[in-house]
Amino acid sequence: MKQLTSLALHTFQEAVRDRILYSILVFALVLVVGSLAAEQITIGDQAKVVRSFAQSSIDIFASLIAMFLGVSLVYKELDSRTAYTILSRPLPRSRFVLGKYLGLVLTLGVQVAIMVVVYTVVMTLSQGLPPGVVYLSFGLLMLELMLLTAWATLFSCYSGPTTASFFTLAIFTIGHLADDIWTFGSAAESEVVQQTARALYWCLPNFEFFSIRTQAVHGVPVGLDRVIEVMAYGAGYTTVVLAAAVLVFQRRDLK
Amino acid sequence: MIPAVEFVGTGKVYRTGFFMRRIEALRDLTLRVEPGEIFGFIGPNGAGKTTTIKILAGLHESTSGEARIFGVDHRDPKARSRMGFLPERPYFYLHLTAREVLRFYGQLSLVPDDVIARRTGELLERVELSRFADVPLRKYSKGMLQRVGLCQALLHDPDLVVLDEPMSGLDPMGRALVSSLIREEQEAGRTVFFSSHILHDVETLCDRVAIIIGGQLRALGAVEALVAEHGNLEEAFLSEVDRSTPVDPKTLGVMA
Numbered sequence: 001m002k003q004l005t006s007l008a009l010h011t012f013q014e015a016v017r018d019r020i021l022y023s024i025l026v027f028a029l030v031l032v033v034g035s036l037a038a039e040q041i042t043i044g045d046q047a048k049v050v051r052s053f054a055q056s057s058i059d060i061f062a063s064l065i066a067m068f069l070g071v072s073l074v075y076k077e078l079d080s081r082t083a084y085t086i087l088s089r090p091l092p093r094s095r096f097v098l099g100k101y102l103g104l105v106l107t108l109g110v111q112v113a114i115m116v117v118v119y120t121v122v123m124t125l126s127q128g129l130p131p132g133v134v135y136l137s138f139g140l141l142m143l144e145l146m147l148l149t150a151w152a153t154l155f156s157c158y159s160g161p162t163t164a165s166f167f168t169l170a171i172f173t174i175g176h177l178a179d180d181i182w183t184f185g186s187a188a189e190s191e192v193v194q195q196t197a198r199a200l201y202w203c204l205p206n207f208e209f210f211s212i213r214t215q216a217v218h219g220v221p222v223g224l225d226r227v228i229e230v231m232a233y234g235a236g237y238t239t240v241v242l243a244a245a246v247l248v249f250q251r252r253d254l255k
Numbered sequence: 256m257i258p259a260v261e262f263v264g265t266g267k268v269y270r271t272g273f274f275m276r277r278i279e280a281l282r283d284l285t286l287r288v289e290p291g292e293i294f295g296f297i298g299p300n301g302a303g304k305t306t307t308i309k310i311l312a313g314l315h316e317s318t319s320g321e322a323r324i325f326g327v328d329h330r331d332p333k334a335r336s337r338m339g340f341l342p343e344r345p346y347f348y349l350h351l352t353a354r355e356v357l358r359f360y361g362q363l364s365l366v367p368d369d370v371i372a373r374r375t376g377e378l379l380e381r382v383e384l385s386r387f388a389d390v391p392l393r394k395y396s397k398g399m400l401q402r403v404g405l406c407q408a409l410l411h412d413p414d415l416v417v418l419d420e421p422m423s424g425l426d427p428m429g430r431a432l433v434s435s436l437i438r439e440e441q442e443a444g445r446t447v448f449f450s451s452h453i454l455h456d457v458e459t460l461c462d463r464v465a466i467i468i469g470g471q472l473r474a475l476g477a478v479e480a481l482v483a484e485h486g487n488l489e490e491a492f493l494s495e496v497d498r499s500t501p502v503d504p505k506t507l508g509v510m511a
Contacts, residue, residue, distance in 0.1 A: 002362055002365060003362065003363050003365065005362075006359060006362035006363060007363070010348065010359060013350075014348065017350060080346055081342070081344070081346040082346050082347060082348060084312070084314060084340075084342045084345070084346065085340070085342060085345060085346070085347070085360065085404070085407055086360075086363060087312075087313055087314060088312040088313055088314065088335060088338070088340035088342075089332075089335060089360065089363040089364050090332045090333055090334075090335045090336035090364065090365070091332055091363055092332045093332075251316075253269070253309075253314070253315045253316065254309065254314040254315065
């Protein structure tokens, strides 16, 4: 536990030193505040459009931060050779990967928390305190980010940041189109295409499954069963991907 | 008595490139390092020294044979709880100070916080860095970083210290400091296993020495015996290099 905490805290300290991180965060905050401008150019239910715009900004930029930090998570330690003195300790490699991962999740948690605080202030000043379901949607966003980060960590365990970025972006994109893969498979006449599409659907992550943005924007409550379902899916899938990351990293020689 | 380090028929093969070309960096290495001795590991560039040390440090896995630290398989992280390691060029988080970085390594070695604080003070004093304990490492010179590297290797009071080219890049004063530290470790009953290109240091410090060329062990014995036979260690080393079969760099010993 001490090793895990120490690694996670150092990863957090390393991550928050990155200036690019702040650039992304500031840009996201500007968009959250700037969502008020949408009020001026919208016809209809302005309050919902503003909430939707602000929430989408948080979703997108939090995902960008997760990918940006995740893809170089392990590679950076190998490239700078700081891993040499760390892994020569009585430290299982699984704990190293997990410690780095948890440090990154902590960083993301803080970043999302900052964005949510700014969101709350902006929304409260313009249209009153947002409904509770909005905060539930941010909680589920964190679960989505944890899964995305696990994928980025897996790619980072065996490739450089460029390749890892490409793969993570691909997973992110496909993961948001998972329902379309199912629809495509169901519409296909060929049995092979149907089976392939279904296999892909079940193997690849479904990031849309985490999203309750529509309910959040409209202030519609979400049932506990849905929340438990999403949590179980997120925890199970993240564990599998992290286990794969550990397996890959355990077999790797440090150049 | 359980040897501090034991290699039994240890080999390491790398696969590299698109066609996974086979490169044999280490072949059938068998040697024992007894507790309490200073053991020198020498060889030309690309001989397999660093590969051997990386296997001990848990950075590489052997592909054949066995490697043990105090009887524990090198793949088991517990094997390294009694080992301190200094890589050839130690790299640290440069935004941290020496005190912070040693605290970090102490925690990773599961050393209690009060012991970390005491050992940090003692070691920084020993390597003459006390004045710079709270200065970020990015302001340190190469020699100072090497000394911090020594501190992290010794922080958890290991029974075995593995040093990869510990004199590399040090000025004469730094080399003298490292030499005296190695002797002190032996006097305290610890085992030191180190590689070096500086044969004079090996000759004056080591009890026994192994010469590795092209990934294979070519000579192993007491320094005194090698010196008695060849006049000095450099001659012994050069004669082994002359006797060794030229190695095909495409298949052997270029990855160390």
